[in-house]
Amino acid sequence: MNFDPVLAWHSLPALCHGLLVTIGLAALVPVLGLVISVPMALARLSRWKALAWPAAAYVIFFRGTPAMILLFFVYFGLGQIFGAHDGLLGALFSNAFLCAVIGFALNHSSYVTEIVRGGLQSVPRGIVEAASALGIERRDVFLRVRLPLAVRFGLKAYQNEVILFTKATAVVSVITVIDLTGAANQVFYDTYDPFTPLLTAAAFYWVLVNLLRLGLARLDTWLNPHLVVDERRDSTDEFRPRAVPERHSVTAHGIAEAAE
Amino acid sequence: MPSSSLLGYCEYLLAGAAITVELAVSGYLLVLIVGAGWALMRRLNNPVVSAAWRVYASIFMGVPAVLVMFLFYYAGSPTLSSLLALFRWQVRVNVTPFGAGLAALTVVQGAYAAEVISSAIRNVSRGQFEASRALGIRPYQTWWYVIMPQVARLALPGLTNIWVSVLKDTALVALAGLNEIVMRSRTASGATNEPFLFFMLAALFFIVFSAATLRGSAEVERRLNRGLARPDNDRRLLAGERT
């Protein structure tokens, strides 16, 4: 198996188009995810069963299902029902990219909901009680005390989730959206050389993931300057033991609690 | 749509579920082996091993598993054949979709497992090792009877998550042509024009299966935590839970 630099060079435009799609997904979906997750996490923590149970069901369903099934569900299932209609819904579901955004957002937001929930739960009770004892309004206690602290607790987990999500976008070509992986595959089908385009695409992903990692690490130090740890001892640091649940270290109780 | 045909496709889906489970279970076992292997090697504090780990981790945690699988599937056969030819073993190696998926899952999730196990080992207190040595227990026995059970307890949440990831990542192997449950749900939904039914069935399979294994893992956690003084224990005992 030989790497063909000439082919790699010629396929760069196609790969870059694909990369733009990947970046588009990686940018849009987390935003949508945050918009959905914060209210959903609050619903999960709510005392009213009418809010807590549907939210728990949302998390269990969309976190337990592989992203591919959700993509199929939105594109082939919902798309078939709404796609033929005129108007907003029709335009939405007949567009494969938007279907991908919706499908991924459902999956990603269920993970982020758990991260936000864990972050909110990690805020020491004492601080919240002190804040309300000082007469601060409930809304401000939430927005100015709990939420910022929750963000600090949950940030590492959230960063991991964003990076994992970016890599998970690679399957989107099953619903006709040509991302970086899809573009690499097309070069492969055209030229019968699998090694060169796939390896080039892998390099692109590697660069993208590491740029994301560095950028998020910067964000982390900016938000938590007091927590900057000597990282020399442990450079591949995705798994410091932490208080907050994340995709790879949610306790078994996480699901059991969700079922209650 | 005749219901017998729908039922036929449901059986078709079930057969796919069996393939999914087969891939997930064998994948997970290999993941544990690879993860434990890396974790133990990293404890040697050998610069070559550390460098190798950094390269391995950087590559396989920085590239999507799908791409790794495609590379193994299409580029794997000739690479393996030439590798084996080095040992003068003239065998035409045919990497199947199952094999490529298994290898990709192992390599990628193995890196995450190595992180979890490494971190768990690091969190076992020094005192355990020292006390073992003081008692004259041989290194192999120390590891097997003293340290690993504690590592298992600490690593359990992370390893459970990795199991769920492995289970869901089996869907990726459909892209190399493995006819497992996700691909079958698409075929069935296309043939019968019932997308919701079959995608829901496939989704339910994953949810139910991971819920069942999580319940199993909660049971394992309970047993591993026996005899441990935990702040929770009093509350649990009073609530009637068995330890």
Add this chain to the structure above:
Amino acid sequence: MGKRLAVAVLIAAALVCGRPAAADKLILGNEGTYPPFSILDPSGKLTGFEPELARAMCERMKADCDIVAMDFKALIPSLMAGKLDAVVSQITPTPSRVGHMLFTMVIIQNDYSFVVPADSHYTFTKEGLKGMRMGLVNGGATSKFIMDTFGDSIVPVWYDNMVQVKLELLSGRIDATFGARINWRLDLIDTPEGKGWKLDDKQYWLGDPNLPEQERGLSWITRLGNEALIARMNKALASLIEDCTYTKIRDRFIKFPILPAEAHCLKPSG
């Protein structure tokens, strides 16, 4: 204990990943979803004209054949990677393919046309098709032709097989497609759900334009250098056509002749 575990793992890995090739066993690749030429029925059995013809061919060749189904885009790469000995799905001998693989004799004549809405009158030029969403199959000669000729004016939407294209055409997510006449005729146009669609009259041949019409057609393929296998396959195929077994198999799936060489088998009508 550790050594036994290691050996077990190695054996497991070898069993899963490696399989030495037997001398007289052939692995043939087929698309699986290209009705009526290949169909995967619910029980998972591969049937349709080409798998059945391939099984008959293997019987004549006295070879032990395994027919494997995979998406079209994977067929030629798998052949070149050595996973398949031959591809038994119809392949168009386009100029870009001819140097890279060996073709058998012509076994199917199946030209290509545009599949468009029944009431449309498109001119098939770059301007005439501007903005049109076309369903294309990954890896197909049709797709390469469309992208080379109209690539910058149409909006390509990529699928893995013809059945997916048909479903998307029916649901309105794509406007038109370009594919094999026999397939689209039998699977869509002549069926009740195909009422709103038609095959444009212009027929395209994507192979060598200098070939006379009688000699044009699609073949099966093997890797370059495998002349011995091609010779065996050709001999078996020729004998199947000669004694009309080809026509008998063809008649189970397609009710009209698809090859000039069949002529001597056709019963006069009336």
